[in-house]
Amino acid sequence: MRIPGKGLIDETQVSFRFDGHAYEGRAGDTLASALLANDVRLMARSFKYHRPRGPLTAGSEEPNALVTVGEGARRDPNVRATVQEVYDGLVARSQNAFPSTSFDVMAVNDLLSPFLSAGFYYKTFMWPRAFWEKLYEPVIRRAAGLGALSGEPDPDQYEKAFAFCDLLVIGAGPTGLMAALTAARGGADVILCDEDNRMGGRLLAENEEIGGMPGHVWAEEVLDELRDMENVRLMTRTTVTGAYDQGTYGALERVRHHRPRGPLPKSCFWRIVAKRAVLAAGALERPVAFRNNDRPGVMTAGATRAYLNRWGVAAGKSVVVFGNTDDTHRTARDLIAAGVHVPVVVDNRHDAEPQGDYRVIAGGHVVNSSGRRGVEAVEVAHANGRRESFACESLAMSGGWNPSVHLACHMNGRPVWNDAIQAFVPKPGMIPGMTAAGAANGTFSTHGCLEDGQQAALDALSDLGRKAEADTLPPAGDAPYRIRPLWAVPGRGRAWLDFQNDVTVKDVKLAAQENFRSVEHMKRYTTQGMATDQGKNSNVAALAVLADATGRAIEETGTTTFRPPYTPVPIAAMGAGGGGIGFAPQRFTTSDAAARQSGAPMIEAGLWYRPSYFPKPGETTWRQSCDREVRMVRDAVGICDVSTLGKIDIQGPDAGAFLDFVYTNMFSTLKVGRTRYGLMLREDGHVMDDGTTARLGAHHYLMTTTTAAAGNVMKHLDFVSQALRPDLDVRFTSVTEQWAQFAVAGPKSRELLQGLLDAFTPEDWPFMACGDISVMGVKGRLFRISFSGEHAYEIAVPSRYGDSLYRELIARAETLGGGAYGMEALNVMRIEKGFITHAEIHGRTTAFDIGMERMVSDKKDCIGKTMSERPGLMDPMREQLVGLKPVGAVKQLTAGAHLYNAGEEPVRENDQGYITSNCYSPTLDTVLALGFLKNGRARHGEKIRMVDSLRGLDALCEVCDPVFLDPKGEKMRG
């Protein structure tokens, strides 16, 4: 019910829909205030018992009024109606009810509630075990629950952003405004965040004067001054959700939840780095647990005043007020002034006196509520036990206030109990650099908040090395906070503590009775505090009940752990920009466009994309293309982009000595203009990487690494240089991106280069030669190296010419009966030659295992050498690299399959080894595989059984040398 003339929002009408019905609200309304103005108070069903529920609060802590906003893939579940702003065209609906909130068949759960007490699932669905996953859990999950995502990809845009400031002020109530103003006037860079769409905090919800003017007017004046200051950033709709190390705070900004679709991002996840922070997050009001306190129309007194004073909405025509502080009377006064009937004020303090024209029951309690789909009457117990009923449409209740200590506890600090206010408050220093002030620190008067905010800012300014003086504070209310504990009203029936998870006083007592006496155990046994509100409304009351049930004091009972985020943060916001291809950077070679133009499917190699094969007309499978490409290289010439291999430029007087130390073999003796294959070990003696290194000058080498290990090797070299051999004068720079490099492989490679290079004499380029060349006028480098086993070269030019050179190479190759080859053909050819890749040097193999122990030079030390000589690492019974060929009826060999002796059962105990790589070799017309076999080098010629349990294969194969083709290397050397 809207009260004419009340409220701080303007008269602009907006139309929205809720559960299929059209309503009118006002700009500035939340969905909750707009629905209440339309006399709709049933907004949701509870999680477990499907009890009808209306809003309990007017803020982000709301446990009941969760709705789904939007439709289709854009729908947003579990949005708090108390936070969602209405706008023209807003579509929202209730959740967790079938077929509707007003008639929900699942409400049958409520009748079963005697059986659904705490620990019910643990006790009941233990047996039979298989039923849990198949039957109980799905059924329970369907019945109990919140809103659901659409299951479709989210089409909305999200943002992530970073911000920096001297002082972050969290919350823009009187404390935060005063802190921000003081710090800003003192010259500090200030960010002021508030989760509301309008700053002012409780000043927007109360009849409270500051400096002789209404609080909200004072707030607006302060904000006007702050808006004009260059060193201030005001962030509305921004909830600081977490406090992290080094003064970093996470914050969620709702950028476009309050307006129709458009180009704006929906929300933005901020990381704010602040030198100092003031926690001015205020306090949250506690409900009181009494029988049937969850009926729609029962809400916190602070919410009742907020709806009335800010939005001009009365929760009902007649409102009973129940509480334990002077706020109770403030509520009654505000309601009466607005023309709302207040039948009675129930104050549990025996000395309570009326502060206006209303009836007070001092020392009394509300013990029950009644009504269909909402409260129609409440029953009150007088101090002497007499019962009396009052008809009403709403009950405003207050059990006192809890300072919002959450952020202060995010680094595992525990708050301390303050008996005077019956609440937990933060301890100083729980988050380095952050000070709690105002209501968040247990200071509840407006004057106290202003003073606190000012002092916190002055302290921060002084920490920041800035001078500042305290301005005179405007006069404001400074009434004491007189509270008498009020957690749960004794009596029969169910009294709700946690509205969202349907946890009652009885459940907590049962937990204590069943020996779940620790607050953390109670929480998990009852699920209290585990829903989206994370117990904001219920934690303190629940542990007060637990303390009582276990005969301990509240401070002794302690709190559960407060963890980020303070309010739910969509994963979409945290991962903004990371959907689809945004997951990781994409690296494209200079030949990428040409490869895609010729129809090559691309495969990922780390962040790189490389062509898998190049299909020709008529080829329908990858194997056809791959076989053709292999034959093409073996018979004519093939071109392959090898730029993705890591290239590291190494220079300095000690470059040779440095390489001798990181490689197992010698590089200081390599002649200028020559290239050598090198093997690199980890410190534990296992193989790290391999590749060729060329000597370009006396003090100048060029190392190549595998594509996969490029980054790791660079990191390793840096570590070795900085930490192990700082005595060596050597410098390295990655030049992977500088050079586009292409393999030109095959018997006709020489012929191809002769036409291409400016002045090329093949005789000057023996196997493993390297040096500068000129390609069509461009300076480049040539390496006579081969990964295919053919007579081959690798030619490198600066990357800007890569695309052009690649196309030129392909055109020339095609005139010689050759062309491009992809990763599949490259892999087949290296298997035919027994060349290893990271399939073989997978991190668990040694130089001995791959048959390269002779490459570990005994003339010098190198990284990993000593460790590779440990007993066992040279054991002949270790699995050694072998070649395998099928000799039985089954011709398929598969990587990952295991090897067993023929005649032995294929079980783990009999395992003889495994296959790492396999291919069909068109050159040899047979399937080939590389693998590791116990004592394999001594077993060439032996028949062995391969079993692939995953793919259901069983094949007999022959063990052989891993080099299947041209074992003497005559082709590549020739």
Place this chain on the structure above:
Amino acid sequence: MAELKAKTPYETVTGGASGPERMEVTPFVAVEVDPGALTSLAPYKGQAKALSTALEAAHGMGLPKPNRMTGKQSAQALWFGRDMALLIGPAPDASLAAHAAVTDQSDAWSVVELSGPGVDEVLARLVPVDLRGHVFKRGHTARTLVGHMSASVTRTGADSFRIMVFRSMVKTLFRELHHAMIGVSARREAAGAG
């Protein structure tokens, strides 16, 4: 005889030849620039001072301190990480090689100039470093991240930055910048419209 054609990093990955990439999302512009030669200079042991002197003599600027850039428009030296500077513009003078490992990087980096009023806000979506004008001034530089990419970010003016990422990642850079630019642009529009 045909000759090899040079392409910008963006032209290379798109297979096009339409000149340097230019992307505009009002009021921001990201454009691929050709900075001239890029040469990394890594001074040998105890040679930083001598290198600085040689650099000064040959190209007119000393070796930059960490997170700083020295030089003028035509020749700049950019701090490029531990014990490394990047000479931007001229081909390196032969005298430098006596004091440092000199390595050509002209083709290794994609260089993009990002500009527009309040462009810091665009980079605040991508770079985890405080780039506010009074903290990160003209001539300040950082080796940091742009999204998930390792990058070099330098302020070149009140409303302009030079961003460098690996050449192969240029497409991702433009995609990330676009995402950030449209977000900030839309916010400006929304704020302007009230």
